[in-house]
Amino acid sequence: MHQFVNLTLIGITTGAVYAAVAMGLVLIWRATRTVNFAQGAMATFSTYVAVTLIDRNVSYWLALLAAIVTGLIIGTLTERLLMRPIANTNPLNPVIIAIGMLIVLEAVSGMIWGAKYREFPSNFSVTGIKVGTSRIALSAFDIYVMVAVLVLMVALLILFRWTSLGLKMRAAAFSPEIARLLGVRVGRMLTLGWALAVGMASVAGVLAAPNVLLYPNNMDGVNVFAFTAAILGGLDSPVGALVGGLGMGFVVSYVGGYLGSSLETIGGLIVLLIVLSFRPQGIFAASAARRV
Amino acid sequence: MNSPVSNQDEIIVPSMKRSKGRPRKSKRSAQGGNRSSGIFGVPAVRNGLLAIVVIVVGYILLGKISPYRDLQFSQVGVYVIALAGLSLLVGQSGQITLGQGAVMMVGAYTTALVNKHLNLAFPLEILLSAIVAGLFGILVGIVAARLRGPYLAGVTLSIALALPELASKFSSIFGGDAGLIVSPPNTPAFLGATYTQQRFMVSIVLVVTVLVIFGLANLYSSRQGRKLRAVRDDEVSAELNGIPLAGTQITAFMIASVCAGIAGSLQAMVAQNAGPESFTVALSISLLAAIVIGGVGTLGGAVWGGLALVFIPQFATDYSQRLNLSQGVVANLALAIYGLLLIAVILVFPGGVQGGLLRLAKYISIRFRSRGSSEIAGGLGK
Amino acid sequence: MLQIEDLTVSYGAVKALKSVSFEANEAKITAVLGANGAGKTTLLRALSGLVHATTGSAKYHGTELIGKKPEDIVYLGVAQVPEGRGVIGELTIEENLRLGGLFRRDASGTKSDINEVYEFFPPLAQRRSKPTFTLSGGERQMLAIGRAIVARPTLLLLDEPSLGLAPLITASIMSFIKGLCHQKGLTVLLVEQNARSALSIADFAVVLSVGEVVIAKDAAQVASDSDLRHHYLGF
Incomplete structure (x- = not known):
């Protein structure tokens, strides 16, 4: 029972990170109809900028802000310099450009910050909270991550559902x-x-970093699960990203905990296949529109 | 943002305007579009002659290259086969599939297992791998038939991630992380003592590559090929014209998987090993990138893609190593150059290398003919 | 008044419009008729800035439209209803209507205009929060016209509103357009292949053939001239 509670808590905390990354994917999908396969590498780059500042005694919150600004700049440059020239060409081209960006950014991160694992300091305690006599797998930092993810989701919902800016972006x-x-x-x-999408991904990168350590391609694995999560929930839906993220968090945590970590991706695949066979556009998809 | 070109159908083919239901004239023209006449007009004959010429020329060229290049060209051939199938699938469906590397793995492991447990001639090993991979492709196709865009990408990506893990997990069958050893085909004695094993292998790869391309070229211009293109151009109207949608998509997956199976089988023979490390997600992603760079929906694109997959990383590494930098930087620089070239090719050739060459050829032919007809000028605009 | 002078549009070597000139009068309906490929849609797209005219000019209230971007032309009071019921299927009906008024400064005015559209077209009101792809062809056309109204234009460019609609629905849309023109003093440029129904409401008619203006007359004259109708309009 104790193990089950802990695996559930771990599922929620990893799921929250997947959800944060998935929301970046949802945002870019709603705003440009592309899947940004480079998102993880972009987030890692911003996170490196943040950790460099923290090393120089800049506060966590300022460093987070710097990461967001870095993300905004990367996103702007990507659209202006790379995506715009290939608009109206083969729809696969943006995907390949993103893959190219992924490779370049990871290489550049490696060149600047070196290919070694780094700790990322967290602003809250990462040791488990004491319940009675035993510690559970939930720390103050985990709670912070969850709150941050909820705030991001609500912000996304408001942006797309109620603001005219969001409506213009979708149109x-x-x-x-x-x-x-x-x-x-x-x-x-x-x-x-x-x-905005890369800015949001940068927040996700900073949120994920204390748990996964910082490395030029540290987000590759997270990104794959987050992508799966976004698809589970339906790429058009911020709520779907949260539900999908938590779902993937549970799958990874339970499968990893009970059956061994080498079966995590297979567990993810099975869940994905089951869900998509009933809802081919994810759980929270609007009823399927077929263009005639 | 909005190119005026989108309106051209209306001007060039006025009668098409109201009949949105009919499949549009293929913009990404496939192989079968030539208008030669006589016996050379029959696609199968023309393709067959071309195939024989390529094998002969290839054989002569193989005699010239250094043994060091044998392995590289075997690798090119393997990629060309996998890419040719992927080209048909992606070009057909216009969808992102990230599973081609995983299907190669199915082919490679089939060859390894057959090699280990049965004593069969190598063509049979290749054939069995093609069949098993084809069956696997049908399975994937059944799952994928209802999925579109990123949803299909997600499922195929998950498959590409999960398969290597399965191989590691069930190590008693699949040999774990080290994989299975594959003993390569024996070099026939009549070829002489100077004919090395690698040389024999590259010859096999050359012949199989040409055969696969020959088969696909005929398929492109066949009835089945037309069905595939009809579905790509307009799913709804293809269905209304009695072409089964799901069936056609599954067929496309099967064909692509048969190619991947053959490629995987050859890969296992060339590397003399089938292991999970050779078939990571990175391979599947690279294959997709390569076919987009080469030119989706064309067989020429598969050749350019195969060359790019082998020689661009090679070039990037060679170039980085010449700069006298520390080892860590060299590895990263090579990656960065590779990534930048990927981006650059897409920016310069948005229609892939093959598309770019076709445009160039058209441009030249118009230049040298009397003022081009409006039809050709219109086609150039795309 | 919309004054089009010597307007030429080419796609590569093909001239889609060859030095087209005519005027569309204030608060009147001007029908632009012609067969497929006559250049009707190209004309509208040139006016709204979606394609670049090679030469010529189109002045609305004295302001040159040619050379401006579509997103700027809206601000001059020009609204276009694109061909094929140009609504965004993935957005809800309400969102489509809101889009029409987004560039306007007065939110309350937009809101009352949206309510007015709902009054005109009750089927839209019932399903305001449903995605647009759930609507029928006629309802989509109503929505597209409604959205253009929310933009509060003075010049309305309509591209084949009858395309693919049943005759009865076409008739009701046409009479709605006529009413709109009279009530609001809208200047309407109505591109139609369905010449019969367009002529039934138009004040003036321009017939295009292979990119050139062949007739520019009062609609009544065109409708009564059977030779002309047979030759160019096929009825």
Whole structure:
């Protein structure tokens, strides 16, 4: 029973990180209809910037802000310099550009900060909270991560559901031409979408770093599970990202804890196959639109 | 942002405007579009002659290259086979599939297991691998038939992640992380003592590559190929015209998987090993990148992609090593150059290398003919 | 008044519009008719900035439209209803309507205009929070026109509103357009292949053939001239 409680708690905390990364993927998908396979590497780069500042005695919160700003800049540059020239070409091209970015950014991170594992200091205690006599696998830092993820999700929901900016972003992504006819500056919306998504991914990177250690490709694994999570929930839905993220967190935690860590990805695959066979566009997809 | 080109259908093919239901004229033209006549007009004959020419020329060229290159060219051939199948699948469905490396693994392990437990001639090993991989492809295709875009990418990515783990987990069957040893085909004695094992292997790869490309080229111009293209161009109208959607998608997956199985089988023979390390997610991702770079939906694209997969990393590493930098930086620099080249090729050739070459060829042919007809000028705009 | 002068649009070597000139009068419906490929859609896309005109000019209230971006042209009071019921299927009906008024400064005015659209088209009101792809063809066309109204334009560019609609629905859409023009004093440029129904509400008619203006007359004159109808309009 004790193990089950702990695995559940670990599931929630890892799931929260997956959810944070998945929300970045949801944001970019809603805003530009692309899957950003480079998101993990971008987040890692921002996280390195943050840790460099923390090493120089900058406070955690300022470093977090610096990571977000780095993310905004990376996102803006990616859209302006790489994605815009290939708009209206083969829809696979953005995916390949993102893969190229992934390779380049990981290599550059390795060149600047070296290919060694680094600790990332956390602003809250990472030791488990004491319940009665035993410590459970839930720390103050874990609670902070969960709160942060909830705040991000609510912010995303508000942005897309109630603000005109969110509406413009979605219109620009779904139908650039109609959006332009309605006075939406489509190019600006795409840039903004990229900037916000990478900014959000950078927060996810900083949130994940104390648990996974910092390494040029430390987010690769997290990113794959987060991508799976986003798909489970439905790429169009921020709530789906949270549910999918937690779901993947439980799968990884229970499968890893009871059956051995080498079966985690197989567990993920099985869950994904089961869910998608009932809901081919994820749990929270709007009913499927088929374009005629 | 919005190119005026999208409107061109209306001007060039006015009658098409209202009939949105009909499959559009293929923009990414496949292989079967040539208009030659006589016996050379029959695609199978033309492709067959071409295949024989390529084998002969390839054989002569193989005699010229240094033995060191044998391994590299075997690798190119393996990739070309896997990419040719992927080209058809991705070009057909327009969907992201990240599982081609995993299917190669199925082929490689089939060859390794057959090699270990049965005593069969190597062509039979390749054939069995193709069949097993094809069956696996049908399974994946059944799952994938309802999925689109990122959802398909996610499932295939998960498969690519999970398969190598299965191999590590069930080590008594699959040999764990070290994989299984594969004894390569014996070099026939009549080839002479100077004919090395690697040389024999590269010859096999060359012949099989040409055969696979020959088969696919015929498929592209066949009835089945037309069905595949119809589904790609417009799923709904293809279905309305009586082409079973799911069936066609599953067929595409099966064909791609048969190619991957053959490629994996050859890979195992070339490397004399089938192990999980050779078939990571990185391989699947690289294959997708390579076919987009080469030109999706074309067989030429598979050749460019195969060359790129072998020689770009090679070039990046060689170049980095010449700069006298510390070892850690060299490895990263090579990666960075590889990534930058990937990005650069897409930016320069958004239609892939093959697409870029076709455009160039069209441009030149227009230049040298009398002022090009409007049809050709229109086609260039894309 | 919209004054189009010598407007030419080319795609590569192909001229889609060849030096087109005509005027669309204030608070009147001007129908642009012609067969497929006559250049009707290209004309609208050139006016709204979606394609670049090679030469020529199009002045609305004296302001040059040619050379401006689509997103800027909206601010001049020009709204376009694109071909094929240009609504965004993935957004809800309400969101589509909100989009129409996003560039406006007055949120309350937008809101009352949206309510007005719901009054015009009750089927839309019932399903305001449903995704647009659940609507029928006629309802989508209503939504597209409704969205253009929310933008409070003075010049409305309509691209084949009858495309693929049943005759009865086409008739009701046409009479709605006519009413709109009269009530709000809208200037309407109505591109139609369905010449019969367009002529039934138009004040003035322009017939395009292979990119050139062949007729520019009062709609009534065109409708009554059977030779002309047979030759260019096929009825």
